[in-house]
Amino acid sequence: MAAHSSPxxxxxxxxxxxxxxxxxxxxxxxxxxxxxxxxxxxxxxxxQPDVLPALCKFLFWEHGCLFGGITTEEHAxxxxxxxxxLLLGSGWIxxxxxxxxxxxxxxxxxxxxxAADWHEREIxxxxxxxxxxxxxxxxxxxHDQIWHEGIDPMRKNFSASHPQLERKVDLDWQPLLxxxxxxxxxxxxxxxxxxxxxxxLHFLLETVGEDVIRAAPRLFYNYRAVEKIAEGRTxxxxxxxxxxxxxxxxxxxxxxxxxxxxxxxxVDVPPRAAALRVLLAExxxxxxxxxxxxxxxxxxxxxxxxxxxxxxxxxxLRASCVFADHRYLFGLNTPGGLNRDFGSEQCNTLLVAVDExxxxxxxxEKRLRLSSSFLDRLEDVGVVTGENARDLNLVGxxxxxxxxxxDLRKACSYSGYGQLPFDVPCETEGDGYARxxxxxxxxxxxxxxxHRVAGRLEEGLVRVSCELHRAGAALGWAEAxxxxxxxxxxxxxTGVVERYRAITPSFNNWLGFHVAAENFxxxxxxxxxxxxxxxxxxxxx
Amino acid sequence: MSxxxxxxxxxxxQSTRYPGRAENTPGISPGRxxxxxxxxxxxxxxxxxxxxxxxxxxxxxxxxxDHGKCVNCQLCLHSLPSPMNWEPGFEWTRLPANRTExxxxxxxxxxxxxxxxxxxxxxxxxxxxxxxLNNPLYNxxxxxxxxxxxxxxxxxxxxxxxxxxxMRGPLLKTWEAMPTSRxxxxxxxxxxxxxxxxxxxxxxxxxxxxLPVDFEVPGDPPPPLAILHGLLVVAGRKSLKSLEPVSxxxx
Ligand code: SF4
Numbered sequence: 001m002a003a004h005s006s007p008x009x010x011x012x013x014x015x016x017x018x019x020x021x022x023x024x025x026x027x028x029x030x031x032x033x034x035x036x037x038x039x040x041x042x043x044x045x046x047x048q049p050d051v052l053p054a055l056c057k058f059l060f061w062e063h064g065c066l067f068g069g070i071t072t073e074e075h076a077x078x079x080x081x082x083x084x085x086l087l088l089g090s091g092w093i094x095x096x097x098x099x100x101x102x103x104x105x106x107x108x109x110x111x112x113x114x115a116a117d118w119h120e121r122e123i124x125x126x127x128x129x130x131x132x133x134x135x136x137x138x139x140x141x142x143h144d145q146i147w148h149e150g151i152d153p154m155r156k157n158f159s160a161s162h163p164q165l166e167r168k169v170d171l172d173w174q175p176l177l178x179x180x181x182x183x184x185x186x187x188x189x190x191x192x193x194x195x196x197x198x199x200x201l202h203f204l205l206e207t208v209g210e211d212v213i214r215a216a217p218r219l220f221y222n223y224r225a226v227e228k229i230a231e232g233r234t235x236x237x238x239x240x241x242x243x244x245x246x247x248x249x250x251x252x253x254x255x256x257x258x259x260x261x262x263x264x265x266x267v268d269v270p271p272r273a274a275a276l277r278v279l280l281a282e283x284x285x286x287x288x289x290x291x292x293x294x295x296x297x298x299x300x301x302x303x304x305x306x307x308x309x310x311x312x313x314x315x316x317l318r319a320s321c322v323f324a325d326h327r328y329l330f331g332l333n334t335p336g337g338l339n340r341d342f343g344s345e346q347c348n349t350l351l352v353a354v355d356e357x358x359x360x361x362x363x364x365e366k367r368l369r370l371s372s373s374f375l376d377r378l379e380d381v382g383v384v385t386g387e388n389a390r391d392l393n394l395v396g397x398x399x400x401x402x403x404x405x406x407d408l409r410k411a412c413s414y415s416g417y418g419q420l421p422f423d424v425p426c427e428t429e430g431d432g433y434a435r436x437x438x439x440x441x442x443x444x445x446x447x448x449x450x451h452r453v454a455g456r457l458e459e460g461l462v463r464v465s466c467e468l469h470r471a472g473a474a475l476g477w478a479e480a481x482x483x484x485x486x487x488x489x490x491x492x493x494t495g496v497v498e499r500y501r502a503i504t505p506s507f508n509n510w511l512g513f514h515v516a517a518e519n520f521x522x523x524x525x526x527x528x529x530x531x532x533x534x535x536x537x538x539x540x541x
Numbered sequence: 542m543s544x545x546x547x548x549x550x551x552x553x554x555q556s557t558r559y560p561g562r563a564e565n566t567p568g569i570s571p572g573r574x575x576x577x578x579x580x581x582x583x584x585x586x587x588x589x590x591x592x593x594x595x596x597x598x599x600x601x602x603x604x605x606x607d608h609g610k611c612v613n614c615q616l617c618l619h620s621l622p623s624p625m626n627w628e629p630g631f632e633w634t635r636l637p638a639n640r641t642e643x644x645x646x647x648x649x650x651x652x653x654x655x656x657x658x659x660x661x662x663x664x665x666x667x668x669x670x671x672x673x674l675n676n677p678l679y680n681x682x683x684x685x686x687x688x689x690x691x692x693x694x695x696x697x698x699x700x701x702x703x704x705x706x707x708m709r710g711p712l713l714k715t716w717e718a719m720p721t722s723r724x725x726x727x728x729x730x731x732x733x734x735x736x737x738x739x740x741x742x743x744x745x746x747x748x749x750x751x752l753p754v755d756f757e758v759p760g761d762p763p764p765p766l767a768i769l770h771g772l773l774v775v776a777g778r779k780s781l782k783s784l785e786p787v788s789x790x791x792x
Contacts, residue, residue: 143707153742160741169710191711192659197672197688200660200708221707222662225743237593240614240737247666247762291669294676304545310676311555317673318568326571327764328666331615340619367544537665 012089016041019063019087027055034096039263039475040084041091049097049106052083057112059085059093066406067393068092069503070119071488072127074156079103079129084475084486088411092475108134115393118511128152136176141220141540145173153228160228175204175218184208191221199536205525212525215517217510222540230500235261235335235468235489238497242487246504246538247328248291251284252480253487253502254333259414260476260489261335265466273337273462274416279347279453280329281415281478282446283354287316288481289397289443290357292533293364296436299530300377305364312357312364319353322346336466347454358447365440378432382516382528385430392512396483396505397438398532402430408479415478422449432531439533468495480505482535506538556680559766560773565629570764573633574617574625578603584623591616594730594737597625608633608759609733609747631767634774634781637727637754644755645777646724650696652685654776657695657719661712662705662744666762667729671699673765686772692718697775699768700752703731703738704745716752724775727754728768730761 020042023031030051034043046052059065068084083095099106108131109116120131121140128150131137138144142151146169152158175188190202200221206213226245230238242257243250255277262269269277294309317327323346324332332338368374384394389402399406407424409417425441427434473490483505490499509532517528557564574597579585585599596610597617604625617625636643646654660668674681675688689695692715704712716725727748730736735746748754758771773779 146706146710158742162742191708192715193690197658197668197675198660199663199665199668200711221711222660222702222705223707223743224662224703224705224738225741226738228743229738229741237737240593240612244612244664244666244737244761247664248669250666302545304549307549307677308552310673311678314673314676314678318566321568321571325615325618326613327568327670328762330613330761331619339615367548371545535665537660537663 012087016087016090019059019065022063023055023058026058027051031055038094038473039092039260039477040094041087043094043096045096045098049099049103052095052097052107053109053112055095056083056085056109056116060113063087065093067113067115068484068486069508070116070123071501071503072123072129072154073490073499073501074101074127074154075490075499077101081106082488083109086406086412088406091412092477104128105130105132107132110134113393114391115508115511118507126152126154128155139176141223143220145170153225158228160225160231181206181208181213184213190218201536205522207522210521212520212522213518214514215525217513219510219536220540222537224541226541227500227502230497233497235491235495235497238489238500239334242500242502243330243333245502245541246506246535247330248288248535249284249480249482249485249538251280251329251333252478253485253504255281255415256476256478256480256485256487257489257502258333258335258476259478260474260487261468261491262466263474263476264470264472264489264491265335265468267336267464267466269337270461270464271416271458272341272460275453275457276338276342276462277333277415278417278420279450280324280332282449282453283316283320283323283350284329285481286354286357286443286446286450287313287320289439289446290316290361292439292530293361293436293443295530295533296378296432296439296527297368297374299526300374302371302374305368305371305374308360308364312360315353316357319350319357322353323350334463334466335468337461337463339463341462344457347457351451351454354447354450358444361440361443368436375433377524377527378436378531381432381520381524382531383429383431384512384516386428388512388515389430392515393508394483394512395508396480397435397442398509398512399483400425401427401434401438403428406484408477408484412477414476420449420452432527435531435533469493473499482506482533482538483509502541504538504541506534506536507541509534510539555677556683557678557766559769560684560779564766569766570629570631571613572627572629573608573611573613573760574606575628576603576605577626579623588617588621588625591621607734608635609730609757610736611759611761612730612736613761631764632770632779633760633763633767634756634758634771636781637733637749637757639749640755643774643781644724645775646696647722648777650722651776651778653687654685654697654772655687655689655695656697656699656772657689657692657715658699658701659708659712659715661700661702661708661732661748662738663702663729663731667701667732670762670765671701671728671768674769679765679769681769681772684769684773685776692716693720695719696723697772698723698725698752699728700725700732700748701728703735704748704751706743706745709745709751712748712751724755725752726756726758726771726775728758728771729763730759733757733759736761
């Protein structure tokens with residue numbers, strides 16, 4: 001079941017120089033280079049929006065950059081748009097567009113970069129900016145049956161604390177059916193579904209009877225407007241939000257948030273803090289993957305391994321609690337490092353628990369490989385081809401099961417990952433089984449990393465002061481258990497948040513879910529869902 | 542594939558003995574701050590000041606904690622020169638501020654309680670802890686607690702999350718579809734007070750602002766055994782320890 005490892009090299013300075021030259025040659029008259037900083041290795045200021053589609057296509061398809069996302073802000077009485085791309089091994093590229101607030105129509109880049117689809121829908125819904133030639137705008141974050149058009153909550157003049165209670169539910173509202181094959185009908189599932197405990201989300205399963213033709217997810221039932229309510233709070237209070245909007249990957253998100261704040265303050269955390277952050281982030285990944293494996297076993301109704309994996313997960317939750325006083329690792333990250341230090345005795349206790357979990361997972365994996373009826377249900381189920389994964393820019397274990405090698409820990413190192421030896425397991429089949437193998441292989445790597453880091457902890461401080469006295473903006477990123485997480489932060493000179501943007505792996509990957517959920521039998525639906533292992537609340541924010 | 546059978550057997554019974562016996566395995570609960578008397582009013586003031594969710598109220602040298610607001614950030618434990626006292630354990634279920642008496646389910650439901658879980662904007666933690674109750678270490682089935690997918694047969698509505706606007710409608714519909722002997726339990730600080738999210742244009746400040754709540758399980762998130770304790774209280778099989786004094790901390 002060994003997964004092979006990724007071929008990405010660590011440093012790609014030459015690639016960045018080539019790319020810069022190529023962009024300037026082709027788009028020289030429409031762009032100018034802005035000073036770099038804020039986490040970007042290249043910032044290009046665009047003089048007008050028309051060049052966007054061609055430029056994005058150039059970066060994404062001709063230069064193999066990955067799409068990071070779009071960040072919109074209303075800053076200094078202008079629109080500031082940031083189209084973010086990642087050049088593997090080098091860093092983040094920012095396409096900056098500054099426009100007067102009267103501009104409410106922009107060219108869509110969806111035809112060139114499909115992965116931008118949901119970003120544009122979100123911006124249209126929350127800022128009221130229209131994207132020309134986008135195939136489908138409207139009903140997205142603000143559900144149309146309760147929110148009437150014309151509300152743009154992310155605009156600065158919209159008060160976040162003002163309850164909108166005068167809304168009326170529109171009983172005639174109908175969801176849009178994308179395809180209507182002859183003889184088919186749509187079966188709604190959700191938002192409250194699953195016999196047990198499920199997140200709130202809704203699916204329209206279009207079916208002709210036995211088989212489902214396609215499944216369209218509808219999200220944002222858990223939308224708590226985290227980006228909006230963060231505005232006006234102090235960085236410390238916004239940190240609580242970044243930690244608590246998606247608790248199953250709380251540490252990774254709070255880490256990315258802190259990295260952004262530290263970048264604004266130009267503070268480097270002490271080596272001991274950086275190393276401990278790696279240890280905690282890997283502990284979270286290990287625990288998350290054990291839980292994801294349990295969910296996959298459960299979806300195939302294989303009770304014993306599902307129970308065993310759930311026990312492994314619970315044991316890791318307990319180990320996290322013993323080690324860090326919180327089962328979900330809340331309250332540890334802070335701008336400038338960690339809130340507290342850990343003694344070597346504590347580390348040793350943790351290592352025992354990690355070893356035990358790792359060996360239990362290995363036994364489980366060996367047995368599962370021999371369970372043919374289990375494998376039958378995973379193999380060739382929910383296939384995402386490499387082309388589709390690239391096209392839709394899928395990230396994390398799902399992307400890596402479909403031959404997308406990107407892992408931010410290697411592709412754009414942070415918190416000292418660049419100096420650590422570890423593999424990024426990849427698979428090519430892109431089916432449910434490949435995703436399961438990637439989860440197992442990554443769990444092993446995480447356990448190794450925890451050992452390595454704990455074995456070589458430098459003495460020293462775990463926190464330095466991180467005062468935010470100057471206005472600024474920066475990007476922070478982390479490879480969360482489900483994939484790349486980007487947190488973009490702008491603060492004013494008193495350390496109050498002006499704009500906070502969280503781009504999460506679930507937001508990214510839900511867009512690709514429909515590719516895996518096409519023409520399948522009803523009973524495979526829970527399996528496809530489980531092998532995707534996405535979180536609705538992480539997407540919704 | 543018979544090895545799974547043996548594999549399962551060999552592992553033996555791993556379920557907790559709670560509630561028959563006390564459970565204190567390390568890591569089952571993060572604990573929580575408790576009302577603390579400091580030696581000076583200044584220390585009490587500092588404790589109240591550091592709390593980001595206004596859960597600590599200082600009165601002279603004493604501090605009171607409203608656990609429905611506490612988001613377990615542990616600043617008052619780890620970032621104060623003289624920290625708050627910290628209590629272990631998990632039997633935290635309490636009544637909402639507007640109730641003085643506990644009304645559990647009729648005794649006919651005590652040994653078989655069906656639970657409908659609704660995620661109303663939860664961050665995933667509380668929901669995850671509820672899910673843990675199904676794993677063999679907690680195994681709530683052994684105590685007669687069952688999850689159900691339909692409100693028509695549910696005795697208890699267990700709600701997590703601050704109630705996001707997009708979930709308000711579905712939550713109300715679920716509640717209306719339940720038999721009127723229903724009980725409502727708000728699990729987690731967000732479900733009790735809105736936590737870090739409420740109140741805003743998108744979030745209510747907890748389930749209580751949408752529905753009548755019968756029991757609350759504070760914690761961010763409350764660990765599985767705290768939720769299990771809540772279930773036992775709803776079923777009338779555990780009494781509320783002591784009705785938490787409606788202290789100055791509860792505003
Ligand atoms: S742990 Fe609770 S009481 Fe203590 S500071 Fe944090 S929110 Fe306040």
